[in-house]
Amino acid sequence: MTQNNRNQYVHIIEKDFQSSKKLSASIKMAEIGKEIIFDPSILDTYTYEGWKPVHHDLLVMCAAVEYADRRCGRNATQWSRTFCITVPVQELEIWQRPEVQTALRGMLRHLTGDSWHFTFVQAQNSALNGTRQGALPFGNNKKFALAYSDGLDSRCVSGLFDTDDTAVRVRVTKHKDRVKQGERPFDLIPFTVKLPSSRESGVRSRGFKFAAITAIAAQLSGVSKIIVPESGQGALGPVLLPLHQIYADYRNHPTFFRRMEDFIKALLEFTVVYEQPRLWHTKGQTIAAYLAMPGTSQEFVLSTRSCWQQRWNARLNGKLRQCGLCAACLLRRMSMHAACLDEPVDTYAISNLTATSYESAIPHSNHTRQSHTMVEYGSVGARHLQQLANMAQLPDALLRPHIFEIAQATGASEQNTCENLRGLLAQHAKEWCSFVDAQGQHSFIKNWIFGGRYDRSK
């Protein structure tokens, strides 16, 4: 491929890499061991039946994709980027198979909206030497793998489906490594990608990382089912209602998982199925279903974290809280409300949504400051939840392209999918309206969602 200004060139290199030719200064280089760091102790925990080099290659690929995605910012007015990435792999022949390349490129394109081109070169270092350990001494009673975060869905879905410790858990957050009370052990993501500063905050490629690592864990532990814990609003909402000029977020959408299954089958010759048992339920219903089980505790649910913000927006008097106003926080708050769970008053930095204005809702403390982006996060998030509720009233004709797409991806009939989608939207509308009403007539949230969304049926 010829170089041009629009392409982003990224080379993943091994330690002590020596190039025989001079590389262009425009090529971004990430060295394994420096920018991409594997943790051998975590790798060891995956060694149920022994690693294969292709598994390590897949981790390198995940890191390469994450590095490229975060390193190269998107244009302010244009979504798509074109990546040309060189990756050293041990199983060169496998990666060069046309079916592997086609499945990989198609899946990443669908997930991120970018174009991906890969050049694979033979790896010189055997990364697994010295880190491999024998099979772990316990019997394998595992039935499915689960991507596990500190979020509400993963905790509740884990509680609902992993009643007899048959889940292989892969933790998808790097922030907290300790097992909390009530949790069972989990496997961690075995690498970190280091950047001086990330230019791209969207990082759509996270979906690939989580899905790929969960697939590795599934294959190594001999299970062919992966449970995706995301409830309906988070899985389908971003695709039903994309933002203006922003590529739809397919991270938890069934169409992404079908492509991921094809890629895993082509690469690992392993059939895995990503199941979404909570696709047609709201987050509120998922919480309620979990709490209805015997022996569960509200505290286990309340101690979860939904807000992705780690910055000033979420800090109050030096303590990290949840911001309380971004889309994730609003969805959490309405879901807790639907499940009749009262959260402690110090859960959120912006706690009082009954305030008549945003200005009066934000905490006024010498140790706190809200960034100017907070209004945007909050208003766009609130309007998104309102517009998702409005979709419950749309005629079938306007929902049908989505219904067709989801039905194709899930193997269900269009009629059945239509009923499920309508049920989900109706339940969401009920929960959202109840939550907004509970904030009172004068809440600033009501001002933000006034007017709703222009409807093309009108």
Next chain:
Amino acid sequence: MTDGPFRNLKLSRRWKRFSEAVQNDSVDKAEVCALASDAFVREILTDDAQALMADLQAYEQREQLDFDPTSSFEAIFDDHSKTPFADTLQKELAFRLAEKMPPNVAVEQALEASVNDQIIEARNHIEEECIRVLESGEMRKDQFDRTITQVDAAFETLNKDAICDAIRAGDKNAFKNAVSKKKGLDEGPNL
């Protein structure tokens, strides 16, 4: 939606010009409408989108019978960059082809539906931008209310057929004359 930023891209220069015109009483409604149409068409018709539309049209003009139009269209979309518009268009088209609609009719209807979606998203985005500006103190409440009303009125009068025609023809300049800045006081309206 549940983990990660949930923000818009910045408004493009043309949408900003539309937003300013909406608030300006001296700009007539036809020009405001043209500004919105121009912003749409230029936003959607990137170089890649122009090439995509040309390939879709070339397919429609084929005389050879295609037994698998779904795969053919998929290949056309795969040959071009993903854009939010192309993604919507592909989704709308796939659904209609599965309904056994003739390809030319399917493309036509998919295009109209996709343009409609873009209009909805743009209108929504401008309202979100107005909320941001209001909360930052750059706009008073009365100005905000008036702007929203004017934006609503402008969007209601959009000529969707003209926008679809421009996109179908890959003509970025379809509304160029209507939005060109007047250079002299004596210059009249475009004829």
